[in-house]
Amino acid sequence: MGRRSDHTRSELRELMLEEGHRQLAEVGLAHFSARDVAKRIGYSVGTLYNVFGSYDELMLAINARTLSLWLTHLRTRLAESEDDDRIATLVRGYFEFAAEHRQTWVAIYEYNLSDGRPAPDWYQAKVAELMGVVAAEIAAALPRAAPDHVASLARSLVATVHGHCVFSLYRTFNLLGETQPVEAALARVGEALAAARALGS
Amino acid sequence: MGRRSDHTRSELRELMLEEGHRQLAEVGLAHFSARDVAKRIGYSVGTLYNVFGSYDELMLAINARTLSLWLTHLRTRLAESEDDDRIATLVRGYFEFAAEHRQTWVAIYEYNLSDGRPAPDWYQAKVAELMGVVAAEIAAALPRAAPDHVASLARSLVATVHGHCVFSLYRTFNLLGETQPVEAALARVGEALAAARALGS
DNA sequence: CATGAAATTGATCGGTGTTCAATTATTATT
DNA sequence: AATAATAATTGAACACCGATCAATTTCATG
Numbered sequence: 001m002g003r004r005s006d007h008t009r010s011e012l013r014e015l016m017l018e019e020g021h022r023q024l025a026e027v028g029l030a031h032f033s034a035r036d037v038a039k040r041i042g043y044s045v046g047t048l049y050n051v052f053g054s055y056d057e058l059m060l061a062i063n064a065r066t067l068s069l070w071l072t073h074l075r076t077r078l079a080e081s082e083d084d085d086r087i088a089t090l091v092r093g094y095f096e097f098a099a100e101h102r103q104t105w106v107a108i109y110e111y112n113l114s115d116g117r118p119a120p121d122w123y124q125a126k127v128a129e130l131m132g133v134v135a136a137e138i139a140a141a142l143p144r145a146a147p148d149h150v151a152s153l154a155r156s157l158v159a160t161v162h163g164h165c166v167f168s169l170y171r172t173f174n175l176l177g178e179t180q181p182v183e184a185a186l187a188r189v190g191e192a193l194a195a196a197r198a199l200g201s
Numbered sequence: 202m203g204r205r206s207d208h209t210r211s212e213l214r215e216l217m218l219e220e221g222h223r224q225l226a227e228v229g230l231a232h233f234s235a236r237d238v239a240k241r242i243g244y245s246v247g248t249l250y251n252v253f254g255s256y257d258e259l260m261l262a263i264n265a266r267t268l269s270l271w272l273t274h275l276r277t278r279l280a281e282s283e284d285d286d287r288i289a290t291l292v293r294g295y296f297e298f299a300a301e302h303r304q305t306w307v308a309i310y311e312y313n314l315s316d317g318r319p320a321p322d323w324y325q326a327k328v329a330e331l332m333g334v335v336a337a338e339i340a341a342a343l344p345r346a347a348p349d350h351v352a353s354l355a356r357s358l359v360a361t362v363h364g365h366c367v368f369s370l371y372r373t374f375n376l377l378g379e380t381q382p383v384e385a386a387l388a389r390v391g392e393a394l395a396a397a398r399a400l401g402s
Numbered sequence: 403c404a405t406g407a408a409a410t411t412g413a414t415c416g417g418t419g420t421t422c423a424a425t426t427a428t429t430a431t432t
Numbered sequence: 433a434a435t436a437a438t439a440a441t442t443g444a445a446c447a448c449c450g451a452t453c454a455a456t457t458t459c460a461t462g
Contacts, residue, residue, distance in 0.1 A: 005428075009440095030313065033418070044442050045420085055419060109371065110311050112231065156365065156385040163364025164357065170310065184357040188393055195392045206459075210409095234449065245411050247453085256450060 013051050013061075015041050020062045021104065028103045029110055034058055059111050060123055066104040067126045073097045074133055086137050087193070088186055091161050095182050098165050106169070134158055141193055144200045157192060161185045214252050214262075216242050221263045222305065229304045230311055235259055260312050261324055267305040268327045274298045275334055287338050288394070289387055292362050296383050299366050307370070335359055342394055345401045358393060362386045 007015060020037045034055055038048040052058040077093040078086060098105045113119065119127075135154035142150065168181035208216060221238045235256055239249040253259040278294040279287060299306045314320065320328075336355035343351065369382035 028317075030315075034420095035418075046422085046442055047440075049420070050440070109367070112371075114231075116229075152380055152385070155368065155380055156389060159364035159368045159382070159385070160361045160389055161364070162367065163360035163362070166310075166363065166367070167356070167360045170313075179353055179356050181360070184353070184360070187396075188357060188361055188389060191392045191396045192389055195388075195395075235451095236449070246451085247411055248409075250451070251409070 016048055016051060017061055017065060020058060021065050024062055024107055025104050029107045056113050063108050063111060064123055064126050066108055067130060070097050071130055087141055087189060090134060090137055091186055091189060092182060094161050095165055098169060131158065142196055142200060145196060153196060157189050160188050217249055217252060218262055218266060221259060222266050225263055225308055226304050230308045257314050264309050264312060265324055265327050267309055268331060271298050272331055288342055288390060291335060291338055292387055292390060293383060295362050296366055299370060303370065332359065343397055343401060346397060354397060358390050361389050
């Protein structure tokens with residue numbers, strides 16, 4: 001009983017993406033199932049494969065959606081923040097989003113494409129957009145720095161914050177003696193910026 | 202045709218662990234299969250489950266083995282290094298090991314126990330041992346620092362290096378314009394130590 | 403040699419991603 | 433309006449996976 005005109009192709013895609021994202025947030029990557037996503041919106045597995053082509057493409061689309069949500073989260077925090085330390089706002093925003101969207105955030109990093117292929121350009125562009133937001137704030141914080149240096153420092157600082165965030169969320173590494181990962185990350189970022197300023201002036 | 206006396210229980214465990222580690226290194230976590238491990242050493246699935254009890258315990262044991270290898274790698278590098286910057290040696294050792302043992306190293310972080318249970322104490326102790334090696338070098342580098350401060354800084358610096366290492370190994374995040382992650386990590390660690398020294402003196 | 407305990411097996415279960423012939427629904431053509 | 437062509441949808445089938453457990457085989461003990 002096909003319902004060819006119930007939804008257009010793009011409506012169907014949107015339906016699956018929405019349900020897929022909800023599903024991933026609920027059960028986590030380990031228990032995520034494309035079959036279930038299809039079932040929950042009342043279609044069969046075959047239709048999902050007709051729309052997305054493969055599990056990889058579905059997961060990529062879901063992760064891209066998470067990246068978009070993350071981007072708007074960061075931009076909103078920047079816009080509404082009273083704090084004039086915009087980089088600290090970014091760091092806190094990084095942790096906030098990861099904590100609030102644990103499962104979908106983790107999936108961004110834990111899902112690797114089959115046989116280790118790199119992500120397609122459109123996806124990498126989304127990641128670059130996120131990095132761009134950071135780079136812009138770092139450029140503002142270091143007016144005298146060269147663009148190359150800013151980009152490279154942005155990557156390094158994101159890596160720094162990411163490392164702290166990962167260690168705070170993964171229970172496997174929860175060494176006893178709790179730390180304050182956000183404060184530690186802020187300290188490391190602050191030191192790096194101070195060092196860059198000292199060198200650049 | 203059971204071969205009850207071919208191997209003792211611990212020999213069997215060692216066999217499975219060895220083959221499991223080799224298998225994981227070859228095919229990666231995504232294609233790793235307990236069935237295959239059993240088959241390759243000439244036993245059936247049931248026997249593997251008789252020895253390890255569950256997939257979780259097998260993976261935990263394999264990851265623990267990777268941690269041990271990592272530990273000896275770091276200690277060896279420290280012992281044989283001509284460089285008097287022992288912390289730089291540690292940082293380079295971190296990257297070296299991750300690059301040389303990609304699949305098994307990634308599994309340490311990507312394998313999460315079922316339903317999110319925390320790792321058992323004996324496993325967390327292994328992780329703590331690794332952290333201890335780092336903490337010892339940081340304590341030596343900051344003679345005037347309080348032990349609490351050293352431990353907390355050690356965690357933060359490991360997180361920093363880890364973040365850089367992850368970004369350098371995950372192809373999904375390979376933003377164009379390659380960086381030198383090792384150098385960046387060394388710079389961040391150096392700045393943090395300099396800041397700690399400036400504060401502590 | 404007999405017996406009972408321990409080790410080993412592999413069929414079985416419910417699940418996964420993926421494929422694809424068959425069916426159904428829509429559109430185009432006559 | 434009837435028919436042909438096209439597109440969408442289905443779900444059974446396949447080859448895997450982790451996990452279970454009754455049946456079998458091995459071995460030490462009496």
